[in-house]
Amino acid sequence: xxxxxxxxxxxxxxxxxxxxxxxxxxxxxxxxxxxxxxxxxxxxxxxxxxxxxxxxxxxxxxxxxxxxxxxxxxxxxxxxxxxxxxxxxxxxxxxxxxxxxxxxxxxxxxxxxxxxxxxxxxxxxxxxxxxxxxxxxxxxxxxxxxxxxxxxxxxxxxxxxxxxxxxxxxxxxxxxxxxxxxxxxxxxxxxxxxxxxxxxxxxxxxxxxxxxxxxxxxxxxxxxxxxxxxxxxxxxxxxxxxxxxxxxxxxxxxxxxxxxxxxxxxxxxxxxxxxxxxxxxxxxxxxxxxxxxxxxxxxxxxxxxxxxxxxxxxxxxxxxxxxxxxxxxxxxxxxxxxxxxxxxxxxxxxxxxxxxxxxxxxxxxxxxxxx
Amino acid sequence: xxxxxxxxxxxxxxxxxxxxxxxxxxxxxxxxxxxxxxxxxxxxxxxxxxxxxxxxxxxxxxxxxxxxxxxxxxxxxxxxxxxxxxxxxxxxxxxxxxxxxxxxxxxxxxxxxxxxxxxxxxxxxxxxxxxxxxxxxxxxxxxxxxxxxxxxxxxxxxxxxxxxxxxxxxxxxxxxxxxxxxxxxxxxxxxxxxxxxxxxxxxxxxxxxxxxxxxxxxxxxxxxxxxxxxxxxxxxxxxxxxxxxxxxxxxxxxxxxxxxxxxxxxxxxxxxxxxxxxxxxxxxxxxxxxxxxx
Numbered sequence: 001x002x003x004x005x006x007x008x009x010x011x012x013x014x015x016x017x018x019x020x021x022x023x024x025x026x027x028x029x030x031x032x033x034x035x036x037x038x039x040x041x042x043x044x045x046x047x048x049x050x051x052x053x054x055x056x057x058x059x060x061x062x063x064x065x066x067x068x069x070x071x072x073x074x075x076x077x078x079x080x081x082x083x084x085x086x087x088x089x090x091x092x093x094x095x096x097x098x099x100x101x102x103x104x105x106x107x108x109x110x111x112x113x114x115x116x117x118x119x120x121x122x123x124x125x126x127x128x129x130x131x132x133x134x135x136x137x138x139x140x141x142x143x144x145x146x147x148x149x150x151x152x153x154x155x156x157x158x159x160x161x162x163x164x165x166x167x168x169x170x171x172x173x174x175x176x177x178x179x180x181x182x183x184x185x186x187x188x189x190x191x192x193x194x195x196x197x198x199x200x201x202x203x204x205x206x207x208x209x210x211x212x213x214x215x216x217x218x219x220x221x222x223x224x225x226x227x228x229x230x231x232x233x234x235x236x237x238x239x240x241x242x243x244x245x246x247x248x249x250x251x252x253x254x255x256x257x258x259x260x261x262x263x264x265x266x267x268x269x270x271x272x273x274x275x276x277x278x279x280x281x282x283x284x285x286x287x288x289x290x291x292x293x294x295x296x297x298x299x300x301x302x303x304x305x306x307x308x309x310x311x312x313x314x315x316x317x318x319x320x321x322x323x324x325x326x327x328x329x330x331x332x333x334x335x336x337x338x339x340x341x342x343x344x345x346x347x348x349x350x351x352x353x354x355x356x357x358x359x360x361x362x363x364x365x366x367x368x369x370x371x
Numbered sequence: 372x373x374x375x376x377x378x379x380x381x382x383x384x385x386x387x388x389x390x391x392x393x394x395x396x397x398x399x400x401x402x403x404x405x406x407x408x409x410x411x412x413x414x415x416x417x418x419x420x421x422x423x424x425x426x427x428x429x430x431x432x433x434x435x436x437x438x439x440x441x442x443x444x445x446x447x448x449x450x451x452x453x454x455x456x457x458x459x460x461x462x463x464x465x466x467x468x469x470x471x472x473x474x475x476x477x478x479x480x481x482x483x484x485x486x487x488x489x490x491x492x493x494x495x496x497x498x499x500x501x502x503x504x505x506x507x508x509x510x511x512x513x514x515x516x517x518x519x520x521x522x523x524x525x526x527x528x529x530x531x532x533x534x535x536x537x538x539x540x541x542x543x544x545x546x547x548x549x550x551x552x553x554x555x556x557x558x559x560x561x562x563x564x565x566x567x568x569x570x571x572x573x574x575x576x577x578x579x580x581x582x583x584x585x586x587x588x589x590x591x592x593x594x595x596x597x598x599x600x601x602x603x604x605x606x607x608x609x610x611x612x613x614x615x616x617x618x619x620x621x622x623x624x625x626x627x628x629x630x631x632x633x634x635x636x637x638x639x640x641x642x643x644x645x646x647x648x649x650x651x652x653x654x655x656x657x658x659x660x661x662x663x664x665x
Binding site for chain 1: 565
């Protein structure tokens with residue numbers, strides 16, 4: 001089947017009076033894999049079910065290519081779905097499980113045999129035809145579920161957190177398998193996950209969903225480095241705090257000063273801010289750009305010292321190539337700072353538990369958002 | 372440590388085990404001994420298989436065995452079919468409505484004897500339906516009403532068991548359906564299965580183990596049950612349990628070993644069915660089948 005663009009236009013969905021999706025518009029280009037990322041309960045699976053035809057939207061439309069599929073029943077959409085659980089039919093063996101979709105479509109037995117063999121080869125499980133689900137490992141079951149979805153040559157492939165029940169090494173293996181198959185088959189794919197690492201590994205584009213709204217779509221790097229909203233920033237590990245624009249505001253070098261529970265911070269506005277003093281704003285601090293410095297190096301009372309915050313080392317986890325420090329800020333907020341061994345060499349120092357230090361935040365590491 | 376704890380458990384259970392063992396196993400052994408010819412009351416003191424051998428040529432036994440098999444099979448098949456149909460069609464209602472599930476459980480709590488008496492009052496030629504038909508002028512006299520109890524085809528017996536056992540199979544099947552069907556149906560829908568195909572290739576295979584195992588239990592029960600055939604069946608041929616009871620209570624004590632031989636045959640066949648049920652259950656557990664019902 002030729003790859004088609006999947007277009008979701010202004011999708012809304014509700015369970016009773018509770019709105020779970022609000023005006024979601026998303027394009028997945030032909031042959032592209034987009035990761036739909038968000039916390040549990042944010043509406044990811046609901047959106048996937050709408051695409052699969054398992055749930056009708058309360059508003060909005062679903063297009064496969066130019067064709068409107070909003071009201072086409074699931075059985076006739078030609079969509080392949082792999083769910084969180086493999087859900088292999090327990091009363092069928094592997095061959096019959098994979099052949100199920102072909103049987104429902106009345107495909108001839110000879111072609112079925114050929115396509116099942118191809119699918120088993122694709123998921124590297126040749127020779128498993130006569131096994132039952134109970135005789136397979138978790139990873140093998142999920143591979144068979146993937147083969148069952150692919151064997152029908154679907155217009156669109158939907159993956160709903162398919163690796164979440166697998167252990168770490170299997171997840172890596174399955175990611176690589178899905179990535180390879182998706183590229184080889186050039187199949188338009190929507191991959192639902194709550195794991196940012198998984199999303200970034202698999203997808204060139206991530207769509208971030210929060211509380212039923214699509215907040216940002218873009219390359220993983222964009223979401224990670226320039227989050228569009230405090231919610232995106234928070235999800236990607238930024239520390240989000242409240243602040244107020246300083247009364248004695250002066251904009252210099254695109255930096256804006258704010259008063260926060262951590263002290264006075266200078267940051268970069270995410271979008272142009274009207275310079276109203278005392279306006280409440282959100283500040284997001286990016287731990288990856290934070291540096292640790294020893295406390296006595298600089299005077300904390302010096303006004304010229306920008307974005308230098310006193311803190312205490314709360315925990316140290318030494319992974320060898322990198323060290324993760326958890327530091328407690330004056331506001332009692334915790335910040336996890338991951339430093340590579342190189343960074344240590346640069347700093348020519350290591351830090352101990354309970355040591356009083358300072359964290360230094362470059363302006364770019366502090367984003368300011370409208371409230 | 373384990374050794375002592377086992378002894379302690381055995382000692383704690385001893386009073387109950389002695390009563391059960393004495394009354395049940397003792398009674399069973401005594402019956403077995405009598406069926407094997409040792410019955411001092413009538414002067415038989417030698418062990419023999421003649422009472423079992425006699426059954427081979429006993430025409431009443433043959434007809435009763437056939438009737439017992441036939442009625443048990445028909446009642447089980449109808450109950451299983453209706454149970455499946457009810458479970459599939461009531462599934463959505465039952466999972467949402469507590470009232471519906473309670474309603475389904477009412478016949479389960481009713482003793483077989485009550486069902487038998489209710490049916491006699493309803494469908495016997497002197498029953499409510501016959502009188503109603505007579506009052507409405509459908510029949511000329513209540514006696515014109517077709518014999519539905521103590522009849523040639525065992526209609527009353529079948530009806531009683533269908534009324535009693537259908538809810539049992541429905542509930543057993545429903546329990547599996549409510550737990551598993553939704554997810555597999557979603558998968559089947561995405562794989563292109565229409566409503567009929569989902570019923571044929573998903574719902575029925577999912578509930579089959581539960582339906583088959585509960586049907587086996589129902590069959591084994593009906594096969595050996597006494598009250599309903601005694602109340603609603605004919606005197607000849609009667610179901611095996613009634614034959615055994617009649618011979619046992621005969622004033623001619625020499626019939627008693629024959630009666631026990633009939634009862635032992637009944638028990639053996641029922642045990643075989645229970646054994647088959649256990650085998651089926653074990654196979655399903657080995658396959659880690661989520662639909663298994665025990």
